[in-house]
Amino acid sequence: MRANLLLPSPRSRWGLGGAIGLSLVGWFAATTGNTQPTGPASFCEVYPDAPACASGEVACTACHTTPPSLNLYGADVAAALLPDQERPLSSELYTAHLGEALLAVESLDSDEDGVTNLDEILGGSSPSDAQSTPAPSSCVDEEDDGWSLCGYDPQYAYKKVMLDFCGRSPTIGERQAFAEAKNPTSALHNALDECLDSEHWRGKHGRVWNLANRKIGPLQAIKSGKDVGPIPLADYDDDYAYFVWTQTDGRDVRLVLTGQTFVSARVDGGVTVYEEWDRTPDEDFELRGYDRYQAVVKERRAGMLTHRWFLMSNTMFTSVPRTTAAQAYRAYLGYDIALLEGLNDVPGEPADYDSKGVGEAACAACHATLDPLTYPFSRYEGIGGGVGDSYSYSANRLNGFTDVDGELVAETPEAGVLFGEPVEDLIEWAAVAANSEAFRRATVLDYWKLLLGEAPRATEQAEFSRLVRDLGGDHGYSVELMLHDLIDMEAYGAP
Ligand SMILES: [Ca+2]
Ligand SMILES: [Ca+2]
Known part of the structure; x- marks a missing residue:
């Protein structure tokens, strides 16, 4: 039955399968084009200051159009990579020699736009697109209307702080006071302190609140609590409130992943008040009822990763919840496995405990990372289906899936691997993640x-x-x- 209860198109929003499948066909078919999962990381070891490496790894589009096709720059790199060696290259040879190939094509102009590959990489433009060249410096060192066009301008920064954090321009009086301040630096920081307490910044639906949109993926149709939808399953207000709480008042932002309490938000006289609360699942059930209560016992909580909404919307009906782990990896650690980011192969993986065929060549590269990343999430119930209450922790949860996914699924370990580091359970997973x-x-x-x-x-x-x-x-x-x-x-x- 579990597969029949469909929610409003969450698969298309959160599903990874299609994207991974597509990318991986490219990745592996591309061995003739010398592509390997280690490529993006190697590129950024050679060019750590390249804008394309801001997230730690370059996107596969640095060398590919649509994998396996190489772009102009990728084709030059491939040609320079051990040209006398037979293709396909082993991943050892590829990894060991990619750096040399990158250096060898630095002085070329692959897209013939007059700018060398190296200047394009460091300048933030595409070495494979003649329409893309490094932006000329906009800084002209002259005064214009009293604004310094080059370098830091306290007046400008003050106005921007007021707009960004308070949501309004400074009044004429405020601007005058700032201009006359004996110590502009401390005046600027006082303004920031005041604005950090504004509703615009930290209130309900304020800027910090909305920063969590991509992490939470709200869907009003299945929301419970305030503004309840037609099929109330969980209340993402818990998630938003918790997120804002971790980002404000000097709290340790790692609590996003490691905290074991909850937070509510209420608006009192136009001011949003965030209140931490700590109830057992039974107590929360008593207080807030079935469609809202947080069901994970305290010692098994890992911040937003074990919130009801997160488990409901990601784990849903799956035994080995890869979508959940992939979303955690993407939303909190910045790595999108569907884009082949953050891959760290674990030897012997994927073991394919749930018989999904992930061991096949086209899937194995992502799943050698994704599956061990996922195991620690497998003891947290999604929407029914396991052995315990929905959205709770059950050590033997996978026993409830043997009829659907085969006997082997019950053998899925709870221990996994994150960033090459073995972790016993989700609590350790979250600690490694939060400290990374x-x-x-x-x-x-x-x-x-x-x-x-x-x-x-x-x-x-x-x-x-x-x-x-x-x-x-x-x-x-x-x-x-x-x-x-x-x-x-x-x-x-x-x-
Ligand atoms: Ca060029
Ligand atoms: Ca270019």
Whole structure:
């Protein structure tokens, strides 16, 4: 029965199968074109400051049109890669020699637009598209209307802080006061502190709240609680409230993945109040009823990864919930496996406990990463189907799937592997994730894009990398401290 209860097209929104299948056919058929899963990471080891590497790994489109077809640059790289060696190359040879091939084609102009491949890579344009060339520096060092066009401008930064964080332009009086401030830096940071408390920034449906849209994937039709939909299954207001709470008031942003309490949001006199709460599943059931209660016991909670909405909308009816793990990897760590990002093969995987055929060559590359990434999620119930209550933790959950997925599914381990590191369960998975550079990078990138409208440019890589590093150091994982640093950066305050 479980496969028949369909929700409003969630498959098409969240389903990975199609995308992975398509990409992987390309990936593997492409061995003649010398493509391997290690390519994107190797590229970024050679060009760590390339804008295309802002997320840690370059997209496969750096070398491909649609895999397996190589683009102009990819074709030059392939030709320069051990040209005397028989094809297809082994992955060892490929990995060992890709760097040399990249260097060998740096001085070429693959797309004949007059700019060398190296200048294009570092300048953030495509070495394979003649229409794409590095943007000329917009900085002309002269004064114009009192604005410094090059370098950081406190007046400009102040106006931007007011707009970005308070949602309004400063009044004439405020601008005057800022211009006359003895210490513009501290005036700027005072303004930021005030605006960080504004409804525009941290209120219900404010900017931080909306930053969670892609992570949560709200669907009003199946929402429970306030603004209930026709088929109430879970209340994503829990997820939004929890997210905003982790991002504000100096809290440790790692709680997104590691916290074991919940948060509610209520609007009191026009101000959104976030309140942490901690109830057992039974207590929450008593208080909020079947369609809203959070069913995972405290010691098995891993922040937003075990919230009811997340399990409902991702795990749904599956035994080995790959979509859930893929969404966690993409939403919180910045790696989209469907785009062949963040691949770390685990030897012996995929074992294919649920008999989905993922061991076949066309699937194996992604699933050697994705499946061990997924096992720790397999003990959390989705929509019915297992052995316990929906959205709860059940150690022997997979026993409830042997009739559908075969006897072997019950052998699926709970232990898995994330970033090459073995983890016993989802609690350890979440800890490894929360302490990773990938998580810091994804967190900073969210705010960078929110405030600057795009990923870091070539010239901004150093500032971006500093924020990623300091979030785990000087900022003590506080988003607000990170933002205080961000508004001091040239990327933010140079008009
Ligand atoms: Ca070129
Ligand atoms: Ca170009």
